[in-house]
Amino acid sequence: MGAINGKDFIDRLNQMDTEIWYDGNRIEGKISEHPAFKGLLQTKASLYDLQYDLGIKEEMTYLSPETEEPIGLSYLQPKTKEDLQKRRKMMEHWARHTGGMLGRSPDYMNTAVMSFASSAVLLTGRENCFPENIQRLYERARKNDLAFTHTFITPQVNRSQFYFEYSNEPISAKVIDKNEKGIIIKGARLLATQGGLTDEILVYTVPGVFDADEAFAFSIPTDTNGLKFICRESFVGGNSSFNHPLSSRYEEMDSIVVFDHVLVPWDQVFFYNNVEAANDFMYRSSFHPFAKHQVVTRQVVKTEFILGLAELLVQTINVSEYQHIQEKLSEIIIGLETMKALLEKSENDAELDEWGYMRPSILPLQVASNMFPRIYPRFSEIIQLIGASGMVTLPTEDDFHSNIRADLDLYLQGANRSAPDRVKIFRLAWDLTMSSFGTRQTQYERYFFGDPIRLSSTLYKSYPKDKHVGVICEFLNLKSNA
Amino acid sequence: MGAINGKDFIDRLNQMDTEIWYDGNRIEGKISEHPAFKGLLQTKASLYDLQYDLGIKEEMTYLSPETEEPIGLSYLQPKTKEDLQKRRKMMEHWARHTGGMLGRSPDYMNTAVMSFASSAVLLTGRENCFPENIQRLYERARKNDLAFTHTFITPQVNRSQFYFEYSNEPISAKVIDKNEKGIIIKGARLLATQGGLTDEILVYTVPGVFDADEAFAFSIPTDTNGLKFICRESFVGGNSSFNHPLSSRYEEMDSIVVFDHVLVPWDQVFFYNNVEAANDFMYRSSFHPFAKHQVVTRQVVKTEFILGLAELLVQTINVSEYQHIQEKLSEIIIGLETMKALLEKSENDAELDEWGYMRPSILPLQVASNMFPRIYPRFSEIIQLIGASGMVTLPTEDDFHSNIRADLDLYLQGANRSAPDRVKIFRLAWDLTMSSFGTRQTQYERYFFGDPIRLSSTLYKSYPKDKHVGVICEFLNLKSNA
C-alpha cells in the first residue's frame, strides 16, 4: 500500500470505533464531521494529499526497495547526510503547508517510530524486552502509512519532588496484571495531542521512572477496548477562516488518556517491567536526535511565519520607522537565524550511530530546544505589542456582509490595505497570539520537550565542559583535575 | 433619585434604543438578555446593588447635602485626605467584588466626570468653551447615577509619526458642521469599552491634537441618533461559571464607535474648535490624578486576586518547595506591595488644588502606571508557568456530570483537592491568562493609559530632575546650570 492520501486517512479513521468523550458526551458518528475535529482532519488529509502532489511527490516519498510503492519519507531510515537533508526538505513541505502550527503533523510520530526501530537492537536479549515487536510495528506503519500520537506525561496530582503515588487504585498508568494474551494497563496519562484522532497510540515512559510497573512501552490501535480519550474544550473559534484563520484549520485537540484495564497483546509490547531498559532506551536510542530534528525544522518554519506576519502588521499600520519596532523585528530575525544555524549544524555534525544510521548531532538541537521555549512566547508578545489596541476591536466576516460594510471600509482601512485585508491580517495576529488556540500554541512550544528548567539542567550536565576547564587550569598553571 | 440599584440600571438600559451591531446584525430586544452582554450586565447590576448592601452601604454612598438622598461615593469631590481614603475604600469594594477585572466598573467613569467638573473652571472665559455644561452634566450624573463609557483613540489607519489624515471623508471623528442646535460629528473612534452598554458616552480628545476640528469634548446619550457601536467578537466562553468563571461574568465588550452625522446639542458640548483648551484641559485638570487613583486601586485588588490564585495553584499541585516557584511568587508579592506603597504615597502626598479639591499626588501614580503594564503580563506568564501542562487538558462541567466522572475524580485530583476543585482552580487560571478573555485583559492593562513607550517618555520629561543634577554639580564643583 505505502503512502496514503487524504481520503484514505479520513476513511480509515471514520471506520474506527474509538471512545472519545467531549463535553460530557461520547462522540457518535463520523469523527471527520464533528465540529471540533473537522478542520484539523481536513488539514491532515491535505498533508497526506501532498504525498501525491505532482510538484513535490518525489520530495515527499521514496520508493520501497521491496514493493516499489511510494513510502512517506518520514519513514526513511537515514544513512547519509543527504538522507537527513531529504528528510528535512519533506518536513519543511508539511510545516510550510500549516505554518508550523501542527505539533503532530504525521512526520513527528513517523519519525519517532522510525527512530525506535532504528535503535531496537538496544533491547536485544534484555529481560522483558521485545525489540522484534518494535521492528514489526515500524514495518506495518511504513507499509500502511499509519497515523500515530503518543502519550507520556503522568497526571499532575502532586509535583513535589518527594511525592510517591500511594493511591489504592493506580493513578499513573501501570501494568496491573498480565496473562497469556498480554499485559493489562490501568491508570491514566495526562495528555495526548490528537488523542483519538490517529490510527494508533504509542505509550511509553520518560526516563526517570522508578516504579517497575510504569516501565513499559507499546503501541495499540486507538479503538482498543478500555481505552478512553477525554477531550478538553475545543478551541475551534468557528468555521470561518476569515474570523479564525488558524483555529478553524489547525486546532489539534488534547485529551486525557484513560486505560481502563486495557489489554496490550504480547506482540505489541516493546518492553515492560524493566526500569533500566526504559531509562536506557530513551537516553541512548536515536529518538531525541531524530525527533528534535523534526521539531526544530517545524519551529524554523513557524518562526518564518511569525516574521512574515510581524512585518506585514508593521507595514499595514506603517510603523517601520520606529526604533523600538525595528528592535522587536530584529529580535525575531535573530531567533530565526539562530534556529536555522543550529539546525544546519546538527546536520553538518551528524554521525553514523552504532547501528549505521545517520544521527543528527544532538547538541545544537538541545540548544535550540532550550532556546525556543523562551523566544516563542516573546515572539507572541512582540506581535501583540505591534498590533497594540488594533488587536482588540476586530469585526467579523459577517460584519463585512452587512449594512455597516461602508463604515468598516472607511474606518478600518490600513496604510496600504483595504479594511477587509487589514482585518484579516489583524485577526490572524490575534488568532496566533491571543485566542485560546494561540495561547495553547504558546504553552505547547514552552513545554514541548518538558520543563524548561529541567531542560537547562540537562544541557548543563551533559555538555562537555572539561576541555574548557582545562584551558583555564593551564592558563593559571593549576592541575586540571583537582 | 441618587444612587441606583441593579434593577434600576438594567431597566434604564433596556429602555434605550441604542444602535449596536454584533456579528453582522443589529441587536434587537432587551440588551440585558443578549448572550454577549448578559453576564456583564448582571455583574454591573450586582455592583449597583452593593450601594444598598446593608453591610457596606455607608462606605459606598454619601448623603446629598441638598436632598439627603444617598449618592454613589465615586461622585464625591474630595476635599480632605479622609475623603480620598473614603473614595479608595468604596473603589476597593467594587474591585473586590469583581477581582479587579472590570476596567469600566462605574467608579472609573464617575470619577472622570467628577474630575472634569472639579476642573471646569479652567475653561472659563475661553473661546468655544462651556464649563457650565460640564457642571450640569456632573449634577445630572450624580443625581441619576448615570453609567458612562468614554472614547478617545483614533482609528489605527496609519501610525507613522509623519502621517496626517488627508481622506475625503473624515476618518477620525471631527466636527464637520454646526448649526443653531449644536455641532455635527462625523467619523469614528477606534474603541469604547462597554460601548453601547451605558447611559451616556463621554467623547473627548487626548492631548497632542493638532486639528481644530478634532479638538472637542462632550457627552451624549448612547442612543443618540447616528451613533453606532460595532462590537468585536464576544469573548464570553459560555454560561457556565464552572467552565468560564471570568468571561461568563466580566467580559466587557469593546466596540468601534461610528458618528454618522451625530448632532451634539449645544448644552452638551464642553468645548470645540479650541486646540489649546483641549490640550490644556487634559494636562491641567484633575482627570489624571483622580482617574489613576481609581485605576491603581483596582489594579492592587487585581494583583491580590492573582497572588491568591498563584498560591492556590502552587498548593494544589504541591510545588511550593521549588526555589524557582518561590521566586516567581515573590515577584508577584513585590509587585503587589510596590503598587500598594505607591498608592498610599499618592494619598499621603495629596494636596489641595487651586479649586479646593484634594488631588492625589500624581507622581507615585504615574510610576505605578508605568510599572503595571510591565508586571501584569509577567504575572499572567507566571500563572501559566506554574500551571504548566496542567493548563491544557481541562474537562468541562458537563464532563463531571457524565459517565466518566469517576475517571475524572481519580485522575484529576490535586494534592489536597478533589478533582472538581482542582479543575475549577485551573480553569480560573486558564480563563485569567489564556482564554480570549484573559489575553484581552492582558492587552488592556498593557495599554490602559496608552503606549508604554510614551508613558515612560512622559515620566522622564515631567519628573523634577534638577535637584538631583544639582547635587552632582556640587559634588564635582561644577556650575549647576551649564
Added chain:
Amino acid sequence: MGAINGKDFIDRLNQMDTEIWYDGNRIEGKISEHPAFKGLLQTKASLYDLQYDLGIKEEMTYLSPETEEPIGLSYLQPKTKEDLQKRRKMMEHWARHTGGMLGRSPDYMNTAVMSFASSAVLLTGRENCFPENIQRLYERARKNDLAFTHTFITPQVNRSQFYFEYSNEPISAKVIDKNEKGIIIKGARLLATQGGLTDEILVYTVPGVFDADEAFAFSIPTDTNGLKFICRESFVGGNSSFNHPLSSRYEEMDSIVVFDHVLVPWDQVFFYNNVEAANDFMYRSSFHPFAKHQVVTRQVVKTEFILGLAELLVQTINVSEYQHIQEKLSEIIIGLETMKALLEKSENDAELDEWGYMRPSILPLQVASNMFPRIYPRFSEIIQLIGASGMVTLPTEDDFHSNIRADLDLYLQGANRSAPDRVKIFRLAWDLTMSSFGTRQTQYERYFFGDPIRLSSTLYKSYPKDKHVGVICEFLNLKSNA
C-alpha cells in the same frame, strides 16, 4: 563624652595597635596616613564633624537625658513615629554627604547595636545568654560614640547544601575553649568591611547555624590579642579627586577576619553555645527592621545620586531626545520613587514592639531589599550605556596641566560643558560603575542582605498569603483550608 567629632575619631583609631595585614605586610604607623585608608578615614571624620555642624547639629544628635551631652541620633531608641523620622533625617544627612557610597557609615552599626539592646530582653533567663552585656555595650557605645563593624559570613570553602565542615582545625570561627576569663575563639570569618578601621567589631552568627560552637555573639575591641585583619587589594585609584572622585574618598576596604585563639572576656559575650537563642535573636529582635530602615534610606540617597549623574551625562552629550534614553532614565526614576514609597510605608506602618520600641514595618523594607539588588546593577549598566564609548578614553588631571591641554579643551568639550567639566562628569560615571571601586559597590549592593535567591524565598515564605487564597476559594466556592 557623647557624640565625637572627626578628630576624636582619628586620634582614637591611631592609638590602637590593631593587627592589619596589607599586601604581605603588617601595617605600621598611623593608620590614618596609610594610602589605602587615608581617604576613607578623612571621610568618616567629616561625617563625625557633621555632628557639630551648626546648621544640622540638632538633626544629628539628641541630648542625653542623664548627662545632657549631645548623643549621636543613630543611638536613639525610637518610641514614636516622629523618632523614626528623626532617625531617617539624620541618616539622610550622612548618606547625602557621601552619595550613599558608604555601606558602613557610622549609623549602620550604631543602629545595629541599638537594635540589639532594644531586644536584649529576648535573651533573659536563657542558657549561656547575657543580655546585660548587650545593654552595657550599648551604653558604652552611646557614651563614647564608638565606631563598629561586624562580621558574620563564614569562609566560602564549600557552598554545597550538603557540606559540613570536618576539618581538624576550625575554619569557620568557633568557640574552642572557655575558662574563667572568657571564651576562646579560633577560625575565620570571610569578610568585614572596614575591618580594623573601627573601635570594635561585633561578631555574631546568622540564623541557620547548626553547630553549637558557632552559635555565639560578642563585641571586642579591634586590637584584641589574636585578632587579625587581612585586607584585599585597595581600590583607591589615587589621591586625585579629579581622577578618582569616589575611590579617593569612599573606598572602605574589606578584610578577612582571623581569630587566632582570641579570648573574649565574659562581660563582652552576649551568648554562646545556644543554637536556639542564636537563631531566635536574629529573627525576633528588631535588628532587621532597624538595619533595613537605615540601609534603604541610604540606598534611596544613592539612587538620587545616580539619577542626578545619569541626567547630567545625558545633558553633557545632549542625548535627551532619544526614546531609549528616556526609557532608561525613567527606569531609574521608577526605581527611586518605588524605594521612597516603600521606605515611607515602613514608617507609616510602624508599630510598637513588645518592649515599647517603634519598629518600622518589615514587609515594605523586605520588598525594597529584594528589589535593590536587582535594580542597582541595572542602574550601573544604564550609566555605562549612556556614556558609551565616552567612558573609555578619559584623560587625567595631569593631562590638563600639560602641553596638550589645548587639544583636550577642543576635542573633549561637551554639548554645554568645558572639556575639564565633561571629563570630570565622565570620570565620576566611570568610577561609579566601571572602576574596581565601582564594581565592588555593585557586588556589595547585590549581596548586602545575602543571597538574592534566599531573600526571595524568605519573602515568599514569610508573606501572609492566606487572605488572598481565601478570596479565590470564596470566589470558586471552595473550602479555604483544603
Added chain:
Amino acid sequence: MGAINGKDFIDRLNQMDTEIWYDGNRIEGKISEHPAFKGLLQTKASLYDLQYDLGIKEEMTYLSPETEEPIGLSYLQPKTKEDLQKRRKMMEHWARHTGGMLGRSPDYMNTAVMSFASSAVLLTGRENCFPENIQRLYERARKNDLAFTHTFITPQVNRSQFYFEYSNEPISAKVIDKNEKGIIIKGARLLATQGGLTDEILVYTVPGVFDADEAFAFSIPTDTNGLKFICRESFVGGNSSFNHPLSSRYEEMDSIVVFDHVLVPWDQVFFYNNVEAANDFMYRSSFHPFAKHQVVTRQVVKTEFILGLAELLVQTINVSEYQHIQEKLSEIIIGLETMKALLEKSENDAELDEWGYMRPSILPLQVASNMFPRIYPRFSEIIQLIGASGMVTLPTEDDFHSNIRADLDLYLQGANRSAPDRVKIFRLAWDLTMSSFGTRQTQYERYFFGDPIRLSSTLYKSYPKDKHVGVICEFLNLKSNA
C-alpha cells in the same frame, strides 16, 4: 621578509619616535619597557612568535607565491571555503593564546587591510579615489608583516541627531588643505585601541558621513609628524600575573588621536573628498564580512574561556547542584553554541564575490554581532553571581609569601583546591569581570561594532523579509504587494 617574530616587532616599534602622551607626560625611551605597555607588547610579541612555533607554523603562515617566504595567514585573500577555514584556524590559535582578550590581535587589522585590497576595484575610476594606493599598502603590509590599528569614531561632543559641528576649528578630523605633497588633516578621533603601539594607523570614515571634508581614508606611520596619541589611565593592575592575570598581559590601552596639521602623502591616500565613495566602500567592500568573521572567531574563543572559568568557579566552591547555577551555566553554553553555529553557517554559506574572493555570508555574522553585545555583559554578570562574596576578599601574591600564609592556606581553601589555587581562580574571575580592565572589556564588546540599537536597526532594514511576508499574503489570499 614576510612573517615577523616577536623580537622583530618589538625592535621596530622601539625605533619609532611616536608622540604618545600618558598622564601629562610625553613618553620617552623604549615603549616596550613602559609599565603601561610592557605586558601588552610582550603578549603581542608572543603572538608573532607563534608564526615560527614549529608545532603550528604551517597553520599560521602560507608561502608567498613570489618569494616563497612565509606570510602571516591573516593576509591571505581567500578564494575557497578551505581558505576561509584556514584563516579561522589561524585566528583561533591567536585567540586561544590570549583567551580572546585582545580586540587588536594582529589578525584583526591584517584582515581589514586584506579586505580593503580585495575590494579596491570598487574605487577604480572614481573622483579623488586611488585604489592603487590600497593595493600598494596591502603588499607592503604583507611583505613586512606590519602592525596596524585604526580609528573612526568622531569626538563625542554632542550626540543629538540634529547636531552639526559648527566650530571655528575642526573638532572631528577633516581635510583642511591639500598641496602637491598630499592632504592636510586637522582635528581628532575619539579612540584608537593600541593607538601608538603599531607600525601604522588606518584612518577612515564610517558610512553616514555628510561632510566631504570628512570623507577620506588613508594609512600613515604612527610616528608621522603632527600625529599625537593621548592615552587614558592604564588599567594594568601591576606586574604580578598572580594578582592581575589578565591586565598584566592584555591591557591594550585606548587613546585619543589628534591630527595637528598632519600631512598625508598622496601615495598613502585611498580616497578623499568623495562622500559617495566613502559610504559605498564601507557598505560594498568585503570589510564587514571578513572583519566580522575574525571578530566572531575571537568571541567564540573568549566565550569558551568564560565557560571554562565559570565551571571552574562552580567546582571550586562546589555549587554545581543548584538549579539556578545550572541555569546560569547553560546560558553560557547556549551562547557559545549559538555563536559557533552562526560562525560555521557564515562559512558554509560563503560565496565568491564579484572580484573572486570567498566572502563569508554576512547575515549569520550580523546576527552574531547583534547578539554578543547582549550576552557578553550577561556572562560577566553570571561570573559575578557565581563568585558572590568570594569575589571581594582576595589576598595578593605577597600575602602568600608572608607570615599569614598559614592562615590563608587554612581559611581560603576551596572544595578541592588549595588556597593559592582558589585565590588564583577567583582573581581571574575578578580581573575578567570586576577590575577596570574587565569592565573595559565589557564595554568594548558591547560597542565593538557600534551602537547596539543601530546594529539592530540595520539588521532589520537589510534582512530579506519579502519572502516571509509573501507566505502570509498567500495564506490570507491577499495581494503580496499592497
